[in-house]
Amino acid sequence: MARPSWYSPVFREEAVQIALRSSKTISETARDLELNPETLRGWVKKHLKQHEPSVDADLTVSERARLSLGLPKQVGAWQARRSACHAHVCALYRTK
Template structure:
C-alpha cells in the first residue's frame, strides 16, 4: 500500500499571493524583476500570475455587454482620430523638411 504524504502548509498567505500578482500585473517590469523585488522565486510568482489569468480570463466567445460595446466603439473612433492626426503631422513634417528657408 502506498503512503501519501500531506503537503506542508504554504508559507505564503492567499493575501500575499493576491497582492504579489496584482503588483506583477500592474508593473512595467518583468515577472523576474518583480519577484526579485518582492523576494520571491520568479517561477513561483509566474505560476501565481498564470493561475490568476486563467481563472479571470473572459469566457471565449461570450457576447460583449452594452458597456463593452460602447467602450469599444469609442476606442475605435479615437483610433481613427489619432490616425488622421498622425497622417497630418507626417505631411507637415515632410513639408517643412523640404522647405529651404
C-alpha cells in the same frame, strides 16, 4: 507525482491578489513575501489562465460603449498625426 506544496491555497490566492494589485514587479512582491519570484510568477500565470474570459464571451454593454466611444478618438488622433507627418515630409522635399 508532484510533492505537496508548502503553501496553503489561501496563501497562494492572497499572494496572487497582492501581486496583481501592486504597482511593484512580481519579483519585488515575491521578495516582500519571502517567496521565490518564479513560484509567484507561476501562481499568477495559472490564476490568469484560469480566470481569462473565453474567446466566445460577449462584451458587456459598458465594454461595448467604451470601445465605440474610444475608437473614433484614437483613429482621429492617428489620422491627425499621419497628416502632420505627411505635411512635414512634403515640406522637406519641397525645400530641396
